Structures are given as structure tokens and as C-alpha cells.
Amino acid sequence: MLENKKILIGVCGGIAAYKIATLVRLLIKKNAIVKVIMTESAKDFITPLTLATLSKNAVESKFFNSENGVWTNHVDLGLWADAYLIAPATANELAKMASGISENLLTATYLSARCKVFFCPAMDLDMYQHPAVKSNIEKLISYGNKLIPAENGELASGLFGEGRMAEPETITNYLETYFNPKNSNLKNKKILLTAGPTQESIDPVRYISNHSTGKMGIAIANELKERGAEVIFISGAISEPILKTLKVINIEKNITAEEMYEVSKKYFSQIDIAIFTAAVADYSPKEISNEKIKKNEDEFTISFKKNKDIALEFGKIKTKNQLSIGFALETNNEILNAKSKLEKKNFDMIILNSMKNENATFGYDTNKVSVINKNLEEIHFDLKSKKEVANDIVNEIEKLLL
Numbered sequence: 586m587l588e589n590k591k592i593l594i595g596v597c598g599g600i601a602a603y604k605i606a607t608l609v610r611l612l613i614k615k616n617a618i619v620k621v622i623m624t625e626s627a628k629d630f631i632t633p634l635t636l637a638t639l640s641k642n643a644v645e646s647k648f649f650n651s652e653n654g655v656w657t658n659h660v661d662l663g664l665w666a667d668a669y670l671i672a673p674a675t676a677n678e679l680a681k682m683a684s685g686i687s688e689n690l691l692t693a694t695y696l697s698a699r700c701k702v703f704f705c706p707a708m709d710l711d712m713y714q715h716p717a718v719k720s721n722i723e724k725l726i727s728y729g730n731k732l733i734p735a736e737n738g739e740l741a742s743g744l745f746g747e748g749r750m751a752e753p754e755t756i757t758n759y760l761e762t763y764f765n766p767k768n769s770n771l772k773n774k775k776i777l778l779t780a781g782p783t784q785e786s787i788d789p790v791r792y793i794s795n796h797s798t799g800k801m802g803i804a805i806a807n808e809l810k811e812r813g814a815e816v817i818f819i820s821g822a823i824s825e826p827i828l829k830t831l832k833v834i835n836i837e838k839n840i841t842a843e844e845m846y847e848v849s850k851k852y853f854s855q856i857d858i859a860i861f862t863a864a865v866a867d868y869s870p871k872e873i874s875n876e877k878i879k880k881n882e883d884e885f886t887i888s889f890k891k892n893k894d895i896a897l898e899f900g901k902i903k904t905k906n907q908l909s910i911g912f913a914l915e916t917n918n919e920i921l922n923a924k925s926k927l928e929k930k931n932f933d934m935i936i937l938n939s940m941k942n943e944n945a946t947f948g949y950d951t952n953k954v955s956v957i958n959k960n961l962e963e964i965h966f967d968l969k970s971k972k973e974v975a976n977d978i979v980n981e982i983e984k985l986l987l
């Protein structure tokens with residue numbers, strides 16, 4: 586599962602550094618490509634020779650080689666890695682990372698890395714409990730890094746308690762889950778997903794709607810279900826087949842934006858994740874005529890009122906344990922518009938569809954999307970089947986849960 590994944594390990598100077606030999610062996614056995622950076626003090630605990638031999642790559646620890654002047658490019662290392670794992674992460678290096686100090690190759694690479702960073706604290710009992718360390722850990726988590734918590738047990742000092750670095754097998758599991766979300770941390774998560782179009786009546790025989798078929802929403806719902814999530818699927822009338830195991834609300838009859846909002850709202854407080862794939866009408870006629878409107882006039886005007894924005898309303902009240910994922914369908918200034926929706930609606934991630942892409946969007950079985958996360962980083966995917974696109978999107982959602 587870690588085949589060809591590029592794992593960069595940053596080893597700090599702590600007694601748990603000896604466990605990195607086992608960790609590197611485990612990762613290599615799983616066909617990962619491993620490179621190691623060591624701080625100078627890490628070398629007091631384990632030799633570069635051991636880690637270079639096991640990882641099959643030279644160990645880096647200096648900004649440049651004083652013998653021949655060759656520069657070790659921390660930016661390149663940071664860009665090379667698919668995941669950067671700081672283990673053991675000592676109080677000292679954690680503090681540097683949390684404050685942006687790039688005093689050695691390990692921390693400079695941390696600041697340059699674009700990949701997910703995992704950190705495995707290891708220190709003595711009272712150090713791990715110290716408010717300064719705790720606040721640095723909190724800070725690092727808030728920057729999007731993933732904590733692999735220290736475990737309970739006997740510490741090198743002889744004290745018992747929290748502070749032991751996670752075991753190599755546990756660390757490997759974290760990496761495998763990150764790269765293979767089918768192992769899935771979406772299992773048993775309660776997810777609300779809106780899909781399809783809404784319809785806003787004008788009179789008993791006419792309505793305003795859009796071309797949404799709900800295909801993308803269905804593909805995502807199916808993928809979530811396959812990974813063990815409980816999906817509440819709220820949609821307007823769609824004709825595509827749907828997994829029977831989804832909790833489906835309203836696919837037979839047409840639904841207005843107002844109705845979709847009312848029904849979604851009932852679930853807001855119970856769900857872990859909301860995914861808004863629906864193409865909800867932004868406006869609806871101020872008045873719906875009870876009788877069929879006759880063509881008596883040469884010109885005809887309808888007055889509209891703004892509808893409730895379901896995603897926006899959820900974004901206002903969602904808790905820190907809830908995630909919301911939005912979609913943006915754009916015809917121009919796509920990235921800019923998507924980013925502004927991400928911020929405005931308090932999304933944790935937004936998926937952009939551009940009407941300029943051929944064979945993508947409404948009705949097609951293929952789609953081409955870009956995913957933008959809260960840090961405004963963009964991932965651009967190729968044109969793929971909607972099933973594959975759903976897989977990519979759900980993989981990205983899994984990453985948000987790590």
C-alpha cells in the first residue's frame with residue numbers, strides 16, 4: 586500500500602531514535618522510497634550509517650557539504666516527499682517548527698514541505714505535559730500537520746506515563762491510512778449529501794431549474810457508502826439509479842431550494858460531514874400563479890426572491906468537529922470564484938467544475954475537477970469517469986480527517 590510512496594523521515598535527538606531503524610525497515614519492506622534527514626544530536630543516538638544502509642539512500646543533515654561545497658537543497662527535499670515524518674519529534678525541534686525557526690536542515694525542510702507532515706513526539710513524562718510543549722503541539726496541528734500521539738508506558742527515565750514515541754507499526758499504519766483511504770476513516774461517519782437540481786415553480790405547469798442530473802452526487806455517495814459511511818442523500822428528482830443502502834430523501838418528486846434547505850437543516854447537528862453537490866436555484870419566483878399564466882402580453886417579467894443558501898447556513902453554525910465540502914460550477918475566473926466561495930461559505934474544501942472543460946459537468950459520464958483546500962492549495966485532476974472523480978474527491982475528504 587505504500588509502494589513507491591516517497592517518505593522523508595526527519596530524525597531528532599531523542600532516545601526513541603533507535604526505533605527509526607525498525608521503522609525504515611518496515612517502510613522499505615512495503616516498497617516505500619525512504620530518505621532520512623538527521624539533526625546533529627540525533628547522531629548521538631543512532632548512526633547515519635545504519636539509516637543510510639537501511640533506507641538505501643544517503644542520510645542528509647547539513648545544508649552543505651564542507652568538503653566539496655555541495656548544497657543540500659531543503660526545498661527539493663520538501664518537494665520530493667509525499668509525506669514528511671518527524672520522528673522522534675523532540676520538544677526542542679517541535680518548538681522550532683511551531684515558531685518557524687529554520688536553524689537546521691530538518692526544520693528548514695519542514696518549512697519548505699508541501700506534503701502532509703506527520704510528527705511523533707517523544708519525550709519524558711513532565712516535558713510532554715508542559716504547557717509550552719502542549720501549546721506547540723496544538724499550534725502544529727492548527728497548521729495542518731498530523732500528530733501521531735505519544736503512547737503510555739515506561740519511559741527512558743524510568744517514569745511511567747505518556748511520552749513514548751508511537752511504535753513503528755503504528756506509525757506505518759498512519760501512513761497507510763493516509764495513502765489508502767479505503768482503509769477508511771470514513772467508516773461510520775454520518776454524511777449529508779445534497780444532489781441534483783431544484784425546481785422553482787412559476788405556475789402549475791412551468792418551473793425554473795438547471796441541467797443537473799445528480800450523476801456526480803450519486804457517484805460520490807456510492808463511494809462514501811463503499812467506504813463504510815452512513816450517507817443521507819437529499820436530492821430533487823433524478824432518474825439515475827441509486828444504491829439502495831443510502832438513506833434517500835426525496836428523489837421521486839421535485840424539490841424547491843427552500844424544501845431542500847428545510848430537510849437538510851434537520852440533520853445539521855447530527856452529521857460529521859456535509860457535501861453540497863446540489864445545483865440549488867439561487868432565486869425563486871416571488872409569486873407562484875395558481876392558474877396557468879396566459880400569453881396575453883408581448884413582454885412578460887417574473888420577479889424573483891433570493892433563496893436560502895444551504896451551504897452558507899451550515900457554514901455559519903458548523904462545529905470544529907464538522908466538515909463541509911462545496912462545489913463551484915464556473916464559466917469564468919474559475920479559480921478565483923471557487924476560492925471566494927470556499928471562504929464565504931466556510932468550506933473545508935471546494936471542488937471546481939469549469940464549464941469550459943469539454944465532456945465534463947452536466948449529464949456527461951466524465952468530469953474534470955480541481956480541488957482547493959482551506960490553505961488555498963490547488964490539485965488539478967485529469968478528465969476521468971465520474972466514478973474515478975468520486976474516488977479522487979473522497980480520497981481528498983479522507984485526508985481532511987487525518
Ligand code: CTP
Pocket residue numbers: 779842861862863864865866867892893894895896897910911912913914926930
Ligand atoms: N449552494 C447551496 N445552496 C444554495 C446555493 C448554493 O447549498 N442556495 C451550494 C452548492 O451546492 C455548491 C456551493 O453552494 O456546493 C456553490 O454553489 P454555486 O451555485 O456555484 O454558487 P453560488 O453561491 O450560488 O454563487 P453564484 O451562483 O453567484 O456563482
